[in-house]
Amino acid sequence: MHELSLMNILLDDALNAAAGAPVCALRVRVGPLSGVVIEALRFAFEALIPGTPAEGARLDIEETAPAFRCPHCHATYHPPIGAYECPSCGATDGELTGGYELELISIEVPDHV
Numbered sequence: 001m002h003e004l005s006l007m008n009i010l011l012d013d014a015l016n017a018a019a020g021a022p023v024c025a026l027r028v029r030v031g032p033l034s035g036v037v038i039e040a041l042r043f044a045f046e047a048l049i050p051g052t053p054a055e056g057a058r059l060d061i062e063e064t065a066p067a068f069r070c071p072h073c074h075a076t077y078h079p080p081i082g083a084y085e086c087p088s089c090g091a092t093d094g095e096l097t098g099g100y101e102l103e104l105i106s107i108e109v110p111d112h113v
């Protein structure tokens with residue numbers, strides 16, 4: 001259950017960004033290759049927020065698709081699972097460049113604080 005320590009880091013980032021203000025929502029980007037189980041991440045979030053300025057906050061998770069970069073025409077694309085052809089030139093040796101993300105994208109704080 002490494003999600004607990006990962007979530008702890010994301011939550012720390014969010015609380016630092018809020019600088020002591022209450023946080024109403026965290027938006028996190030999770031890549032399909034990050035190895036993170038979304039449900040475990042949500043569970044960790046609920047376990048960690050009581051007693052922090054993020055208590056009661058919402059966790060928004062944005063799941064990304066794997067990203068490929070074509071070495072021939074330099075297109076960047078998101079193929080469906082099992083199909084890796086470049087949509088521009090049809091090459092099949094695209095390099096995987098994304099999908100491992102686990103990062104805090106933004107936080108929401110209440111208006112007029």
Ligand SMILES: [Zn+2]
Pocket residue numbers: 070071072073074075086087088089090091
């Ligand atoms: Zn290409």
